[in-house]
Amino acid sequence: MNTYTDIPSQLRSLGFRMTPQRLVILQLLQEADCHLTPTEIYRLGADQLPGLTETTVYRTLAFLVDQGLVMASYTGRGQLEYEFAGRLHHHLICKGCHRSREIDHQPLADLYHCLQDATGYQVDSMHVTFFGLCPSCKGDR
Numbered sequence: 496m497n498t499y500t501d502i503p504s505q506l507r508s509l510g511f512r513m514t515p516q517r518l519v520i521l522q523l524l525q526e527a528d529c530h531l532t533p534t535e536i537y538r539l540g541a542d543q544l545p546g547l548t549e550t551t552v553y554r555t556l557a558f559l560v561d562q563g564l565v566m567a568s569y570t571g572r573g574q575l576e577y578e579f580a581g582r583l584h585h586h587l588i589c590k591g592c593h594r595s596r597e598i599d600h601q602p603l604a605d606l607y608h609c610l611q612d613a614t615g616y617q618v619d620s621m622h623v624t625f626f627g628l629c630p631s632c633k634g635d636r
């Protein structure tokens with residue numbers, strides 16, 4: 496588990512610098528405590544870092560995902576969304592009303608083990624979005 500304060504030393508131990516861009520983007524994601532699109536991150540970050548470009552946001556996000564500090568997810572809004580990688584969880588999104596809810600990793604842990612045993616893959620996508628119909632949308636049909 497990452498806590499925000501460990502991150503600069505974590506990066507240094509991997510041989511990376513904590514640049515102002517990385518710092519601002521990590522801070523934004525941690526404070527937001529929800530998913531943000533690169534465009535939202537760019538808008539919020541540009542206030543704090545004049546000269547920030549959307550290209551830099553994309554590049555920085557890709558770097559932070561590679562380091563396991565940020566998680567990306569596909570939530571059907573057309574852009575990948577990003578989130579601070581603090582805890583394992585997944586998402587369930589209703590195709591009818593677009594409401595979403597978080598689900599724990601625990602019920603899926605067995606599935607990950609089965610997949611790994613069956614395929615020999617090291618499955619490391621720990622942030623998955625499931626789509627379906629919520630109870631109230633299901634009842635309407």
Ligand SMILES: [Zn+2]
Pocket residue numbers: 530568578584585586622
């Ligand atoms: Zn999430």
Ligand SMILES: [Zn+2]
Pocket residue numbers: 589590591592593594628629630631632633
């Ligand atoms: Zn619904």
